Amino acid sequence: MQAAPVRATAIPSFTTALRAVESLLMSGGQRTARRNAWTSVLEDRRRAKDRIETQRVLDRTVTTRL
Template sequence: MQAAPVRATAIPTVTDALRAVESLLMSSGQRTARRNAWTSVLEDRRRAKDRFEAQRVLEAAASRG
């Protein structure tokens, strides 16, 4: 008796599914604009974190002096 062949198919993630829907619904220009907007949000968050850290260091240095 021979075992039946097994087919391995990757189950798409939610992110993959959303990207597929996005590509169907939006033109490439809209996708680029959305991607640029998200990149901008992430950069703003990074700068805010950097400002917070700099403020913390300055306050620590001021309290020592």
């Protein structure tokens, strides 16, 4: 008589379980979150561009006064 084969099923880690729950709960808002993130990236780029331009103007102003 043979024993029935034992199948070991891995218990998901806490992180895996949390990610699964998160994907179920937040799937609807993912598009909005991505849009908000992209808007933030564009705004950061705009501010960086403005800072660089301001620094160039200030450098020219200081150079012409010396």
